[in-house]
Amino acid sequence: MGVMRIGHAKLRVMDMNAALKHYQDVLGLKETMRDSNGDVYLKCWDEWDKYSLILTSADQAGLDHVAYKVEHEEDLEALRQRIEAYGIETRMLPEGTLPATGRMLEFKLPSGHVMRLYAYKEQVGTEVGSLNPDPWPDDVKGSAVHWLDHCLLMCELDPEKGINRVAENTQFMKTCLDFYLSEQVMVGPGNSIQAAAWLFRSTTPHDIAFVGGPTNGLHHIAFYLDDWADVLKSADVMGKNRVKIDVAPTRHGITRGTTIYFFDPSGNRNETFAGLGYLAQPDRPVTTWTEEDLGRGIFFHSGEINEAFTTVYT
Structure with missing residues (x-):
């Protein structure tokens, strides 16, 4: 159900x-x-x-x-x-x-x-079909993303005013839609403020995520790729097409995924996200990241957060 x-x-x-x-x-x-x-x-x-x-x-x-x-x-x-x-x-x-x-x-x-x-959407089948399929189609273009994987929504967070839409969304998703919390960022005095949350219903680290910001909006939609080699190829495709890249290929500490962030021509942020990270299960302990190590959580290699990454969104 x-x-x-x-x-x-x-x-x-x-x-x-x-x-x-x-x-x-x-x-x-x-x-x-x-x-x-x-x-x-x-x-x-x-x-x-x-x-x-x-x-x-x-x-x-x-x-x-x-x-x-x-x-x-x-x-x-x-x-x-x-x-x-x-x-x-x-x-x-x-x-x-x-x-x-x-x-x-x-x-x-x-x-x-x-x-x-x-509950219902017309099914037209994958490009390789369901009978004795090839591993991938011959005519796919560009990065050849497999599927729409998740979205990350920016949510108003203002502790001084007592506003925390991240925590409110998280509680709603858990209570009403039976989502499970996989990872979270806790900040503030005694790490008492939930500033970001990653939740799942399938077996991937997140099917939706919420991050705190000054206003509500869309941070990104993400498309799935197989592995790190596909992420690098995706970057090459973006370079050839003069796509505006936000964050060059790197790894997340949170979710363990490998990633590129970039923008469509209207400014909507996209991500190509590779690797399942880990097997998400309802009884998996929640991973918590704290403020002092948040840089490594978001961008594990550099450990540094680009300010525009959390302030620029649609």
Whole structure:
């Protein structure tokens, strides 16, 4: 029962043609359809559902909503009751609100981010199929990312005003959606303030993460790659395409993943994230990072945090 994995993210972009070139040629996604509003739907080669990324034209970049797939249709009503009992309003969007997708349960996280849950999306298969498949397709472009892996949301954090949307989101995800906490950052007097949290429902270190900042927003969406060699190739692809790189290839202490951070043409931060890090299980002890070693937690090699990494987001 309940949430299985991230399903899709809908991003606002200011130049659709530039965005499509980025997500298709640099990351390797393929367009699967367009709707009457001009929104474009794309998928990665190793995904079987019809799309995992929706691009919509807007005057300002950022996240419209993030959606997670649940296992059964009846889970939607059960989760709706749980969320409303928690004190958060919901609305059930009818089938067809998004193309090729069943009804969706929509609500706002305590931080104000819009989240949707759904049980059905049309399956079109991976690029290598399900019968005697090759390990990878021949015609994939760019970094050849496998799937949309996770998102990290910036959440308002102001201890002096008693505001901590990170902790509020974390508690909501655990209580209402049965997410588990894998890692956290604790700061302040006696390490009493939860400044960041990584949570999972699958077996990866995180399916969603929250980090404190001055305002709510989108820090990044991440796409999965196999290993460190793929991360380096991804950097080469970005160099060839003059992509604005935020953080060059490195390793996280948190999650143990290898990574590159970069921006799409509208300024939405992307990540190519490689390696499963560790096997996330409900009984795994929570890993805690404290303020004095936070640099190594975020960027293990240098141990230094680029200020723009936590202050620049959409």
